[in-house]
Structure formats: structure tokens, C-alpha cells
Amino acid sequence: MVQHSAWLRLFWILLLVLPIGLLAPGNGRTGFASASVVVVSTNVTFEDRSAMFGSRLGDDGLVGRLLIVEDVEPDNLDGCRPLAKHVDSLGSWVVLVERGNCGFAEKVRNMQASGAAAVVVGDPWYDLPITMYASGDTSDVHIPSSFIARTEYNGLRDAALNTPSGDALWIKLVCNEYYELPFLDVLFITILSPMLMMGFIYVLYRLRLRQHRLRDLAPADLVNSLPIKTFYHSKYREGDPAECAICLDDFDDEDELRILPCKHQYHVKCIDRWLTTRKKFCPICKQNVCPSSESTPLLSPRLRAFV
Ligand SMILES: [Zn+2]
Ligand SMILES: [Zn+2]
Known part of the structure; x- marks a missing residue:
């Protein structure tokens, strides 16, 4: 009976939590996009992933000067608060912030409020490229953003730090390919199929329980x-x-x-x-x-x- 109630609890948790997680407003697009950051002067390319919120990069990409937050505000490396000084006065800036301490959307919002044209979030710990998602309404995020894994992040950061002082590192954000999953497919893969599987396992379990009882x-x-x-x-x-x-x-x-x-x-x-x-x-x-x-x-x- 203990087993039975544990199964039932798991079933109800899946039934309730999965739809809430998936249907939360503002998750934006479904799918993922492989993207690149290209250093304009050298053509050196760093692979990244576009975020699932904010605007999408157009076919021409986006060109801007890379701003490393630690250069202007060393204590705001993670971009968890807006920059003290607005950066849009001299044209397009792409701000490089570090992963951690607050949500992805919060970083992008803060940099958007600071005048950034785009945001690149770098991972200081892992070499695993991920697609940035955000729960809640993200319709207020208008700028594109992308995620860059550790090695690429360090490479991009070094390229910026090695730029002679006074010069800016011009980069171009490019979206290579966008893999879109139709909403119904996502719904089926992430909600219905686990629920069907759980339902099937539960029915099987009840049948076996009944069989065991009848056998006794x-x-x-x-x-x-x-x-x-x-x-x-x-x-x-x-x-x-x-x-x-x-x-x-x-x-x-x-x-x-x-x-x-x-x-x-x-x-x-x-x-x-x-x-x-x-x-x-x-x-x-x-x-x-x-x-x-x-x-x-x-x-x-x-x-x-x-x-
Ligand atoms: Zn007897
Ligand atoms: Zn009796």
C-alpha cells in the first residue's frame, strides 16, 4: 500500500508539474539556434547558442563593439544589476556578462536597460553550450542574447582583453541555423508522452496488484x-x-x-x-x-x- 500511494503521488506530481512548467507564459519560442560570435578584424569564430527569449538575430546578424562588464564594473561581472553608466551613446554595444547569481532573462534585461544592443552570457565553469530559457513573461526583452560555453568564452574574453587600449573589439553575432520544434511536437514529447507512459505503468501496476491479490x-x-x-x-x-x-x-x-x-x-x-x-x-x-x-x-x- 505504501508503494501504491508513492506511485499515485508521482503520477499526480507529473500530471500537475509538467504542464505548469511547459505552459508558463513567456517561454517564447520552442527549439534552439546554433549561432556564432565572429571577431570582425580576424574572422575568428566562437560558437554560441541563441536564447529562447528576446528578439531573434536577422539574416545579416548584428555588428557591435564588445564590452566586457568587468572592464567597467568589476563587481558586476554577472550583470545582475544594470550598469551605472549607459553604454548606447557611442553606437551598438554587445555586452559580455558571466553566468551565475541571477536568471538569464534578468541579466539581459539589466543590459538592455543599460543600452546594450545584445548580450553574450559566458560560462566560466562548463564547456557545455546550453540554450537560455526563462520562465515568466519575457515580452519586455527586445534585444537578442546568446550563451557561450567556457572555452569559447575565455577565447572571446582574451581577444577583447588583448585589444590595444583605446580600440574596440568589433564582433558580429550570427545565427547559423534555427531548429524549430512545432508546439504540438514539444507538447507531445514533453507532456503527453511521459504522462501516457506513467498512466500505462500505473494501470499495469494496478493490474498486477489485483492479480497478486486474487492469487492469494x-x-x-x-x-x-x-x-x-x-x-x-x-x-x-x-x-x-x-x-x-x-x-x-x-x-x-x-x-x-x-x-x-x-x-x-x-x-x-x-x-x-x-x-x-x-x-x-x-x-x-x-x-x-x-x-x-x-x-x-x-x-x-x-x-x-x-x-
Ligand atoms: Zn486446518
Ligand atoms: Zn467465528
Whole structure:
């Protein structure tokens, strides 16, 4: 029963959490885009991934000067707050911030508020390119942004740091390919298929549970076919049972007693309930009341006749 409730809980959690996560407003597009950051002067290219929120890069890409936040605000490396100084006065700036401490959308919002034309979020820890998602409404994010993994991030950062002071590192953000997943496909893959699978596993589990329970019980028709006798004190002989071992009451005159194949006797209502809802064994000697041919209780007596 503990297992049963754990399954049920897992099923309901999946049923409730998956749609909430997927249908939350503002997740924006579905799919992912492989993109690049190209250093205009050298043509050196760094691979990145476009975010799932904000505007999409056009066919011409976006050209701008790279601004490393640590150059202007070393304590705001992660871009978790807007820059103190607005940066759009001298044209297009692409701001490079670091992953961590706040959400992706928050970084992009902060840099958008600071006048950035685009944002590149670099990962200082891992070499795994990811697609930036954001929960909640992101319709206020108008600039494009992308994510760049550790090695590429360090390369891009070094290129900027090695630029002679006074010069800017001009870069071009390019979207190479956009892989769009139709909404219904995403819905099916992420919500319906796990739910169907969980539902199927749950039904299978319930069926197996029922099968196990039935296997442990005696069929009602077999129990009904076991002999019954009426108890009378006047007919009591030394050694005969005087009480029902299930309810522990003494037998009274005219009590109906069921006699099991092992010859043990109980009140009819006590033993019938025991055999059909608890176990198919005699409560005293544990002898199985079902003959070997009755070992398939799922089959009806009529079907068993043909087995
Ligand atoms: Zn009884
Ligand atoms: Zn017995």
C-alpha cells in the first residue's frame, strides 16, 4: 500500500508539474539556434547558442563593439544589476556578462536597460553550450542574447582583453541555423508522452496488484461448495472444537459451521470472509483450501472446466 500511494503521488506530481512548467507564459519560442560570435578584424569564430527569449538575430546578424562588464564594473561581472553608466551613446554595444547569481532573462534585461544592443552570457565553469530559457513573461526583452560555453568564452574574453587600449573589439553575432520544434511536437514529447507512459505503468501496476491479490484468495464458488454443518451442544463430542478460531466466540446451538478439507471448522460468515478476502489457507493449519487445479483464480469456474 505504501508503494501504491508513492506511485499515485508521482503520477499526480507529473500530471500537475509538467504542464505548469511547459505552459508558463513567456517561454517564447520552442527549439534552439546554433549561432556564432565572429571577431570582425580576424574572422575568428566562437560558437554560441541563441536564447529562447528576446528578439531573434536577422539574416545579416548584428555588428557591435564588445564590452566586457568587468572592464567597467568589476563587481558586476554577472550583470545582475544594470550598469551605472549607459553604454548606447557611442553606437551598438554587445555586452559580455558571466553566468551565475541571477536568471538569464534578468541579466539581459539589466543590459538592455543599460543600452546594450545584445548580450553574450559566458560560462566560466562548463564547456557545455546550453540554450537560455526563462520562465515568466519575457515580452519586455527586445534585444537578442546568446550563451557561450567556457572555452569559447575565455577565447572571446582574451581577444577583447588583448585589444590595444583605446580600440574596440568589433564582433558580429550570427545565427547559423534555427531548429524549430512545432508546439504540438514539444507538447507531445514533453507532456503527453511521459504522462501516457506513467498512466500505462500505473494501470499495469494496478493490474498486477489485483492479480497478486486474487492469487492469494479462494474463489467464492469454491468456498460455497465446502460442506456446512449445524452445531448442537447435544451432539458435541470430546475433542471437537468448541469455539471459532477466527472470532474466538464459543459455538452456540444452531450455529452454521463451515468444514474445511483439513476438517477444521469455523463460523460460516467468519471463514467465508477470511478465505475470499484475506487468504486461501486454513487459519489454524495453513492448508490451502484450493485443490491444485484451482490455482488460477482469475479464471471463472466455467472456463476452468475447459483448462
Ligand atoms: Zn467465528
Ligand atoms: Zn486446518
